[in-house]
Amino acid sequence: xxxxxxxxxxxxxxxxxxxxxxxxxxxxxxxxxxxxxxxxxxxxxxxxxxxxxxxxxxxxxxxxxxxxxxxxxxxxxxxxxxxxxxxxxxxxxxxxxxxxxxxxxxxxxxxxxxxxxxxxxxxxxxxxxxxxxxxxxxxxxxxxxxxxxxxxxxxxxxxxxxxxxxxxxxxxxxxxxxxxxxxxxxxxxxxxxxxxxxxxxxxxxxxxxxxxxxxxxxxxxxxxxxxxxxxxxxxxxxxxxxxxxxxxxxxxxxxxxxxxxxxxxxxxxxxxxxxxxxxxxxxxxxxxxxxxxxxxxxxxxxxxxxxxxxxxxxxxxxxxxxxxxxxxxxxxxxxxxxxxxxxxxxxxxxxxxxxxxxxxxxxxxxxxxxxxxxxxxxxxxxxxxxxxxxxxxxxxxxxxxxxxxxxxxxxxxxxxxxxxxxxxxxxxxxxxxxxxxxxxxxxxxxxxxxxxxxxxxxxxxxxxxxxxxxxxxxxxxxxxxxxxxxxxxxxxxxxxxxx
Amino acid sequence: xxxxxxxxxxxxxxxxxxxxxxxxxxxxxxxxxxxxxxxxxxxxxxxxxxxxxxxxxxxxxxxxxxxxxxxxxxxxxxxxxxxxxxxxxxxxxxxxxxxxxxxxxxxxxxxxxxxxxxxxxxxxxxxxxxxxxxxxxxxxxxxxxxxxxxxxxxxxxxxxxxxxxxxxxxxxxxxxxxxxx
Ligand SMILES: Nc1ncnc2c1ncn2[C@@H]1O[C@H](COP(=O)(O)OP(=O)(O)OP(=O)(O)O)[C@@H](O)[C@H]1O
Ligand SMILES: [Mg+2]
Numbered sequence: 001x002x003x004x005x006x007x008x009x010x011x012x013x014x015x016x017x018x019x020x021x022x023x024x025x026x027x028x029x030x031x032x033x034x035x036x037x038x039x040x041x042x043x044x045x046x047x048x049x050x051x052x053x054x055x056x057x058x059x060x061x062x063x064x065x066x067x068x069x070x071x072x073x074x075x076x077x078x079x080x081x082x083x084x085x086x087x088x089x090x091x092x093x094x095x096x097x098x099x100x101x102x103x104x105x106x107x108x109x110x111x112x113x114x115x116x117x118x119x120x121x122x123x124x125x126x127x128x129x130x131x132x133x134x135x136x137x138x139x140x141x142x143x144x145x146x147x148x149x150x151x152x153x154x155x156x157x158x159x160x161x162x163x164x165x166x167x168x169x170x171x172x173x174x175x176x177x178x179x180x181x182x183x184x185x186x187x188x189x190x191x192x193x194x195x196x197x198x199x200x201x202x203x204x205x206x207x208x209x210x211x212x213x214x215x216x217x218x219x220x221x222x223x224x225x226x227x228x229x230x231x232x233x234x235x236x237x238x239x240x241x242x243x244x245x246x247x248x249x250x251x252x253x254x255x256x257x258x259x260x261x262x263x264x265x266x267x268x269x270x271x272x273x274x275x276x277x278x279x280x281x282x283x284x285x286x287x288x289x290x291x292x293x294x295x296x297x298x299x300x301x302x303x304x305x306x307x308x309x310x311x312x313x314x315x316x317x318x319x320x321x322x323x324x325x326x327x328x329x330x331x332x333x334x335x336x337x338x339x340x341x342x343x344x345x346x347x348x349x350x351x352x353x354x355x356x357x358x359x360x361x362x363x364x365x366x367x368x369x370x371x372x373x374x375x376x377x378x379x380x381x382x383x384x385x386x387x388x389x390x391x392x393x394x395x396x397x398x399x400x401x402x403x404x405x406x407x408x409x410x411x412x413x414x415x416x417x418x419x420x421x422x423x424x425x426x427x428x429x430x431x432x433x434x435x436x437x438x439x440x441x442x443x444x445x446x447x448x449x450x451x452x453x454x455x456x457x458x459x460x461x462x463x464x465x466x467x468x469x470x471x472x473x474x475x476x477x478x479x480x481x482x483x484x485x486x487x488x489x490x491x492x493x494x495x496x497x498x499x
Numbered sequence: 500x501x502x503x504x505x506x507x508x509x510x511x512x513x514x515x516x517x518x519x520x521x522x523x524x525x526x527x528x529x530x531x532x533x534x535x536x537x538x539x540x541x542x543x544x545x546x547x548x549x550x551x552x553x554x555x556x557x558x559x560x561x562x563x564x565x566x567x568x569x570x571x572x573x574x575x576x577x578x579x580x581x582x583x584x585x586x587x588x589x590x591x592x593x594x595x596x597x598x599x600x601x602x603x604x605x606x607x608x609x610x611x612x613x614x615x616x617x618x619x620x621x622x623x624x625x626x627x628x629x630x631x632x633x634x635x636x637x638x639x640x641x642x643x644x645x646x647x648x649x650x651x652x653x654x655x656x657x658x659x660x661x662x663x664x665x666x667x668x669x670x671x672x673x674x675x676x677x678x679x680x
Binding site: 021025026027028043087089 | 503656658
């Protein structure tokens with residue numbers, strides 16, 4: 001079909017005829033200083049904290065510092081497009097990001113704009129990035145488990161839906177790996193996952209997205225990226241954006257899991273902004289409200305009460321420590337806000353114990369209530385045996401003359417440590433986890449050489465998969481009865497007969 | 500930023516010592532001076548520069564005040580500014596003085612941008628509309644800018660009133676784009 005120019009102009013003319021022209025009145029201020037992702041605006045007396053500011057050239061900003069005579073703004077875009085003397089407009093809106101099912105499977109920036117080249121996101125709903133955390137009445141204690149699929153965590157540091165569990169450790173100790181495995185394990189659990197990458201290399205994020213894609217996890221996941229190359233303001237904003245996207249699902253009565261990787265870099269970006277805005281620096285040059293920065297974010301994770309649909313938002317913040325120092329400023333802050341921590345240790349990591357969880361220093365303060373009963377039946381014994389082993393191990397290095405009982409405890413301990421090791425990207429069902437721990441607890445592995453324990457474990461899983469599907473389903477329904485245990489013992493013996 | 504605040508302190512000090520009649524004369528002085536300094540930023544810089552002896556700079560500054568009504572006042576202000584090495588904020592002071600005086604007289608200066616010359620009756624009607632919105636008597640400073648296509652854009656210190664065709668079209672396009680998505 002060909003359209004003649006006069007046709008077009010007549011169509012346009014008709015359109016314009018029906019138009020109602022209106023006059024926009026907006027409050028303005030004058031940019032008096034700009035640079036480093038920060039602008040100061042003179043005037044604009046009635047602006048709200050957190051309000052979006054419209055700069056020339058379609059650049060967005062957010063008012064952070066309301067001072068007596070000027071407004072300090074952070075800029076989400078190219079600072080270069082703004083110059084001194086420019087007019088900035090108020091929008092009278094708090095910064096909002098798109099939320100909804102449409103976001104699933106997408107990689108977005110802190111403003112919810114797509115980064116994955118899959119075209120526009122057709123979101124209809126927008127929610128403000130900063131929302132007040134819910135009150136006490138709207139919540140209830142956690143009661144359903146959030147399975148990470150990792151034996152060491154689900155058994156000893158169980159996490160409940162709506163909980164905030166910190167993953168903390170030095171660099172390269174497998175922090176991100178735990179988070180990713182947890183996402184992979186939500187495949188059949190109907191939990192929406194949000195992974196917020198703050199201040200990471202783009203290549204690392206790309207790797208993670210590739211894995212999520214390959215394992216089919218992207219379809220229930222949103223990835224929010226503010227990479228190291230992005231401005232401090234976007235890095236500062238990203239966890240709040242991600243949280244808003246997660247809250248949408250929680251408020252719909254669904255379950256969501258959000259991972260902040262990592263809040264140390266988030267604190268650093270906030271420190272940068274604060275120093276540029278000339279807020280007074282405090283300990284380690286962080287501003288005075290750096291505690292509030294994380295507390296208001298993590299308080300938004302919650303389990304709703306039944307009237308509100310009993311949805312949940314579970315948060316797994318990550319903190320990087322320097323030389324295992326848990327007493328530094330940001331780590332202590334975040335430890336005190338969360339409901340427990342998973343402490344990863346580089347010494348364990350390099351000695352081949354992966355995930356490198358230090359069971360002694362890791363706790364989950366509320367997740368115990370949510371732990372699956374069958375699992376609970378085996379973990380008490382596991383914890384005690386491991387603690388005893390940790391003590392004896394140090395002792396055993398000095399003397400060789402150990403009595404029988406001590407040697408037995410050491411043998412058991414070594415095998416328990418061995419079965420808690422787990423490769424990346426291989427989350428396990430609760431039934432399998434319970435089974436292998438049961439097997440070790442009951443001493444079936446004591447006769448097996450430590451090097452062969454993994455082989456027995458694999459044999460067990462394949463036997464279970466091929467022959468005992470129904471049994472496994474039924475065994476996790478309640479705590480292990482004597483009958484079930486007897487059946488389990490039989491399977492153990494059967495597996496062992498092959499070795 | 501700091502300059503604006505310092506300038507405000509100076510201008511407030513000046514105004515606080517004036518009665519209503521004097522204010523009008525000062526306003527006239529301010530207008531003359533800002534008009535002549537508007538294009539003379541280099542002169543201002545030179546007068547504020549340590550490169551030249553203070554005596555000479557003082558002399559030049561005093562000469563600048565000769566044709567004004569309140570010579571004494573300006574002479575005092577200029578010599579204080581020069582000795583404090585603050586002469587560079589003179590334009591800010593003048594601007595703020597003007598604003599303060601306008602405020603007192605319930606006047607407001609409005610920059611009005613239009614696409615092309617308009618007949619007087621149209622301008623008057625825009626003016627009345629603006630007076631209604633701003634609730635003040637207005638002084639128009641008209642600028643022609645064909646880029647806005649039609650209608651008008653009015654700016655004051657703290658408001659932007661945009662009734663231009665350009666703005667309306669931009670909004671229309673944005674809505675259409677959103678629908679197309
Ligand atoms: N359970 C595991 N088994 C084997 N290798 C692992 C395991 N967990 C992590 N790794 C490996 O250890 C390395 C570091 O892991 P990861 O990137 O998760 O650590 P991190 O603490 O997040 O590091 P960073 O401080 O760089 O963020 C990776 O190469 C990863 O493949
Ligand atoms: Mg990492």
